[in-house]
Amino acid sequence: xxxxxxxxxxxxxxxxxxxxxxxxxxxxxxxxxxxxxxxxxxxxxxxxxxxxxxxxxxxxxxxxxxxxxxxxxxxxxxxxxxxxxxxxxxxxxxxxxxxxxxxxxxxxxxxxxxxx
Numbered sequence: 001x002x003x004x005x006x007x008x009x010x011x012x013x014x015x016x017x018x019x020x021x022x023x024x025x026x027x028x029x030x031x032x033x034x035x036x037x038x039x040x041x042x043x044x045x046x047x048x049x050x051x052x053x054x055x056x057x058x059x060x061x062x063x064x065x066x067x068x069x070x071x072x073x074x075x076x077x078x079x080x081x082x083x084x085x086x087x088x089x090x091x092x093x094x095x096x097x098x099x100x101x102x103x104x105x106x107x108x109x110x111x112x113x114x115x116x
Contacts (some may be wrong), residue, residue, distance in 0.1 A: 003051035004092070006062060006102045007115070008043045013073070013104035016043025020069045024049050024057045025090065027059040057095050061102075070107045077107055086110050 002023075008017035020039045026032050034054075037096045048055075067084040070077055083105065092099055092113075100115035 002055045002097045003048040004096045005048050007102040008039050009104045011104050017069055021065040025061040027061055031066050057092050057108040059091050064103055066105050088112055
């Protein structure tokens, strides 16, 4: 059975990003919110974002509220922040596979990839 997971790493401070608010939306048809979570102390979610019968092929969007995370660490960051919310749109083609979507982020940049 496939699943969707994520992991947020704070590259500016060299540690997992704990407490980042994440929203997952389905994009096939109307944009619909599937769930909202926060990362744990390891920068991960305690459960897969999608798995089992609700894990289907389609288009999805993850919205990471990294501005809240970095503002809590450094209230002196400029307003508006250079990187506010990070929106990642991606497709799931194989509902039997594991899709891991990590986010590497700083107040000034971010990157992602399909992990394992």
